[in-house]
Amino acid sequence: MASFIGDITFLEGFDLLQELPKKADVVLSDISPNISGIWDLDHARQIGLAEGALKIAITVLRRDGSFFIKVFHGDLLKDFMKKVENYFKFVRIVKPKASRKKSSEIYFLALGFKGN
Numbered sequence: 001m002a003s004f005i006g007d008i009t010f011l012e013g014f015d016l017l018q019e020l021p022k023k024a025d026v027v028l029s030d031i032s033p034n035i036s037g038i039w040d041l042d043h044a045r046q047i048g049l050a051e052g053a054l055k056i057a058i059t060v061l062r063r064d065g066s067f068f069i070k071v072f073h074g075d076l077l078k079d080f081m082k083k084v085e086n087y088f089k090f091v092r093i094v095k096p097k098a099s100r101k102k103s104s105e106i107y108f109l110a111l112g113f114k115g116n
Contacts, residue, residue, distance in 0.1 A: 023062035029053035029069040032105075043074035050080055058087055063115040073104040084110050 031053060033045035050071050057067045067088065071077060085091045089112030099105055 024060045024065060025062060026066045026068070027053065027057040027061060029067075032070060039074070043072050043076060046070075046072045047074070047076040047080050051083070054080075054084060054087070057110075057113070061113040063113060064111075065113040067108070067110040067113070069108050069110075070105055071108060073106065081108065084108055087114055088112055089114060 029050070031046075031049045033042060033049060035042050050069055053069055054067070057065075061067065067084070069084075071080065081091065081093075088110035091108055091110045094107045094109050095105075096107065
C-alpha cells in the first residue's frame with residue numbers, strides 16, 4: 001500500500017502520480033486549518049484546503065475510486081459539494097458518531113469517480 005504525506009498548500013507543480021505505483025483507490029482527507037476563532041475565515045480556509053484535496057483526488061484516483069473528506073458547515077459548503085458531485089457518481093454527507101454533536105465538521109463520502 002502506497003501513501004504520500006505532504007503539505008497540500010505546496011504541491012503546485014509536483015507530480016503526485018510519480019509518487020504512486022498506480023492510480024489510487026481512495027483519497028482520504030481529514031485536513032483542517034489552524035482555527036482562528038473567526039468563523040468565516042476558518043470556514044473559507046477549510047474549503048480552500050478541501051478544494052486542494054479534491055484536485056489531488058481528481059489527479060490520482062482511478063475510475064470508480066472513492067474520496068472521503070472533512071468539511072465545515074458554512075455558506076461555501078453547497079458550492080463545494082456541487083464541485084464534488086461533478087466528479088463522482090454518488091456523494092453523501094456523513095457525520096461519524098465520534099464527531100461531537102456541536103461540532104460543525106461533517107464529511108463527504110464520494111464514490112464512483114467518473115475519471116478524467
